[in-house]
Amino acid sequence: MGETPNLQELLRDWPDRPDSLIPVLQEIQDQFHYLPEPALREVAGHLRVPLSEVFHVATFYNCFSLEPVGRHLVQVCLGTACHVRGAPRVLDRLLRDLRLGTPGTTADFEFTLRTVRCMGCCGLAPVARVDANTYPHLTQAKVPGLLKKYRRKEQAQAAD
Ligand code: FES
Structure with a gap:
């Protein structure tokens, strides 16, 4: 095998x-x-x-996946509070920067992007989580810097 x-x-x-x-x-x-x-x-x-x-x-169990997933899991909240505060624009930017047409896993298996409904921290909207870290008050402009933190050094240079 x-x-x-x-x-x-x-x-x-x-x-x-x-x-x-x-x-x-x-x-x-x-x-x-x-x-x-x-x-x-x-x-x-x-x-x-x-x-x-x-x-x-x-x-x-949510911790298991039958599909290949990336090294980092990016979860974008599309619950009501996040939605009205701009989460769809954040999602668009994530999709663009990760070169994905829809949420899923990047070709290099570095990232898996998922959408979720309310993370229980609506006061921080719009919010996303990467692995165990929560990122509040996101904007499109913050997305490249956020991804850069998780990219391997050589990928970050290529994405710049
Ligand atoms: S709607 Fe996004 S955290 Fe609640």
Whole structure:
């Protein structure tokens, strides 16, 4: 399985018991930034857990993704308070600067852009989150500087 070269090694570190399922999935998510379907099949066999149960866990928790995601997760709030204070313009700028037509993952897997409905901090509107960091009162003009913080040095130079 080309895209999961260390899976066997990873599985060897865990007892082949069903209660290893969540930590094993977390480790695969950390290593590959998503849960490739072939890996889920191997996990099911190794831990002797039905594949349906593995898929149930993989789709139940927000921390898991069945699609490849970028190194950084950018979440833009489009809830009412953020919307009326200019979030759509911020989203447009993010899409443009990340060269995306719609929210999703950049070709280089550096960023995944998602929209969310209210982050519970409407007083900071319009607001976005990058990984665990919250950015308040965003404007289009602040977007390039925000992305620059997360780009690798060589990419930041290329984007300037
Ligand atoms: S509407 Fe954006 S944080 Fe509530």
